[in-house]
Amino acid sequence: MIKKILIANRGEIACRVIKTAKKLGIKTVAVYSDADRNALHVEMADEAVHIGPAPSNQSYIVIDKILDAIRQTGADAVHPGYGFLSENAAFAEALEKADVTFIGPPVNAIQAMGDKITSKKLAAEAGVSTVPGHMGLIADADEAVKISDQIGYPVMIKASAGGGGKGMRIAWNAEEAREGFQSSKNEAKNSFGDDRIFIEKFVTEPRHIEIQVLGDKHGNTLYLGERECSIQRRNQKVIEEAPSPFLDAATRKAMGEQAVALAKAVGYHSAGTVEFIVDGKQNKFYFLEMNTRLQVEHPVTELVTGLDLVEQMIRVAAGEKLSFGQDDVKLNGWAIESRLYAEDPYRNFLPSIGRLTRYRPPAEGTTADGTVIRNDTGVFEGGEISMYYDPMIAKLCTWAPERLTAIDAMSEALDSFEVEGIGHNLPFLSAVMNQERFRSGKITTAYIAEEFKDGFTGVIPDAVSAEMLAAIAAVINHRLQARAIQISGTIGNHARKLGKDWVVNLAGSDHGLTVTEGTGNTRVAFEAGNELVVATDWQPGQTLAHVDIGGDTIALKVDLKGPAIRLRWRGMDITARVRSPRVAALAKLMPEKLPPDTSKMLLCPMPGVITGVAVKEGETVEAGQALATVEAMKMENILKAERRGTVKKIVVKPSQSLAVDELIMEFEG
Structure with a gap:
């Protein structure tokens, strides 16, 4: 059996591999760059080796540095995770020459399938349908x-x-x-x-559905069902699920058998994924590519099959036969995965970096109603999100016997997930979970582009939600006022009194209401005639509130901003202002403060590095013309002109690092 595994990776996947290795009693070695010196995977591993500067091309993907770390620690096996060197045939070959076990497929399979051009030719030869x-x-x-x-x-x-x-x-x-x-x-x-x-x-109305395969070194190859990965943004998966709501048993079997045929054609062993594009209109599927590694979204397959894929990879690498056959693979229930990214959905999902001032995921495990919550992560509260690597923070997964129950569990788990200090896509994920189109399963890879054509601006509360939030804001204000009147040392005639009548302004509307404290709950009566009973154990200082309201139990984030109360729930981000009727009337007379005019400036939309400036001072540019290129988190972003204009001044140079909203160039009026 393997005795010590070096994980040639970082972040969430390194932590994931370490967990299974510990379960099997195997020692682990972490490698880390300058930026990851205090990373979670370094703390979790039994040993850690520094391998160089922050950029991955100077650390994590330098084969010689990984080999040197192996020699230093005496590791007898390497798990590559995903990304970096995971599909690098030269790396696998170097390990083979060093007599170190590669926890992955054979070199020839990586070479054949890692090259998408070669893989498509091999797929066609193996009888797998391919895209023109x-x-x-x-x-x-x-x-x-x-x-x-x-x-x-x-x-x-x-x-x-x-x-x-x-x-x-x-x-x-x-x-x-x-x-x-x-x-x-x-x-x-x-x-x-x-x-x-x-x-x-490019197939129109496509669904991205992939088959998980698993093979050993004794000729046994199986498929472990499929994953639906159609919710994508910029070709990057955001939400995945298993099984797919689209496939029937016959199509699942056909895709699985083709995936196995392709794997066998290259003598594949270990875990791998064969990705297909499925035509949503004609129900035809086409081979897209094969990933010769563990996929990011592997947890949903684990949740519906009961298998630990990392454990299976380790056992296969050690030469063991698979302990089960194709007929033993059963898909049980439904699993959803939401990828939590350090990307600001309100700024077109641009990368966000900085310190996690708060990171409190929901509790993992089986809940009282039988659903399962799992959170795979590589970060911790107080840790830093670096500009050098992918923006992955965590992968939140839920399992339930049925799809809609799993989606509801995910929605509730997202509501309870606290992340502060950086921009992140939690509100966007929450919004998707509550969209009828997603819940119906009628999704394609164009889902985000079609449903959020103008970008994500947050969920606007409907009348019922607005009333619920207004009632909650009123109860929170009631608690704050009750505490305030208990302050000692006030002069008698200046002592504050606990008011009952209030006006709550949120989402552009005023809600007149009366708050009455009851036994174990608070009654909120609206001027319109409705009444809601609110029960909560929230106290001032708490950032997460669990509230029973109108027969429902919800969790929402609470942030006190001076006199304002910020509430975040189900993708909504609402600032409520609770005022007395007199103050509310006066507030309507206050002038509105307008933001500064930046229409004649090109500001950096994300923290990144200027890799190129495509125009010169004095040049007239047209709408849609490329102005500059910014690289952040390994993605290249081309900034384009929104309208015709003349460049007045360029204030940056190539290779310069910029912060969010830092000036790049100005235009003439």
Whole structure:
């Protein structure tokens, strides 16, 4: 059996591997860069080795540094996690030469499947249906446009060695094909050290469904059901589930058997994933790629099969046979995974970095109603979110016997998840969980683009939700006022009295109401005639409130901002102001403070590094023209002009690091 595993990775997946290794009684070694010196995976491992500066191309993907860490610690096996060197054949080969067990597939399988061009040819030979496209290498942007014209738009431009949504662009015309080719090429080179690009037809109304395969070194290969990964943003998965709400048993079997056939064609062993694009109209599926590693979204498969995939990978690497067959694989219940990213949904999901001033995930385990909550993470409260790596904070998973129950459990778990200090996508995830289209299962990879055409601006409360939040704000205010009147030392005729009549302003509307304290609850009577009974153990200073209201039990985040009460629930972010009727009347007379005019400025939308400036001072630019390029968290972002104008002043230089909203250039009036 393997005695000591070095995890050639960081963050959440490194912590995940360490947990299973400890369960099996195997020692672990973490590696870390300058930026990760105090990271959670370093603390969890039995040993840790420093491997270099923060940029991954100077640390985590430098093979010699990983090999040196192996020699220092005497590790006899390596788990690569996902990303970094996980699908690098040269790395697997180097481990083989060093007589170190690679907890992954054989070198030839990585070479064949890791190259998307080669993998598509092999898939076709193995009888797997494939998407029409150009499988040869593409020399330059002109050739990319020519090929795209021949295939017919829209097309998908992809890095041959890509993964995680990097090096991918959808082009709907020749101009986008030219621009997308160069951006994909740049991202691929920076992320994978391989800038080869290919182009294929983009399937409209596509669903992204993948099959989990598992094989041993004795010729046994199985499929463990599927995962639906259609909720994506910029080709990066955001929400996954198992099984898929779209597949029937016959299609599941057909996809699974094709996935196994492909795996066997390359002598595959270990865990791997065969990804398919499924045509939602014609119910046809096409091979997309094979990932020769553990997937980010593997927990949902674990939750519905009861298998520990990391454990299976370790046992297979050690030479054990699989202890079960295809007929033993049963899909039980439904699992949902939400990826919590350090991305600000209110700023078009741009990366956010900084310190986690608060990080309180919901309690893990089986709840009273039988649902399961799981949270895979690599961060901790007080830790730093770095600009050098992917923006993953955590993967929150829920399991229940049925899909809608699992979704409801996820919605409640998200409401209880506290994250402060950085921008994050929790409110967006909450919004999706409560959308009827998602709940119905009628989803495609275009879901986010179609449902949030103008970006995410938060969920606007309906009349029922607004009334609930107004009642909760009134009760919170009642608690604050009750505490305030207990302050000692006040002069008798200046002592505060606990009022009953209030006006709550939220979401642009006023709610006149009366608050009456009862036995164990508080009654809120609205001027309109409705009444809500509120019971909560919330006290001033608490940031999470559990409230029984109108027969429902909910959790919501509470943040006191001076006289204002900020409430966050189900994707809503509402600031309530509770005033006496007299003060509310006067507040309507106050002038509105307008934000400063930044229409003549290009501000950096995220913390990142300027990798290029495409214009010069005095140049006239047109709407849609590229102005500058910012790289953040391994993604290249092209900033474009919103309208015609003349560049007055450029205040940045290439390679300069910028903070959010820092000035890049100014335009003439």
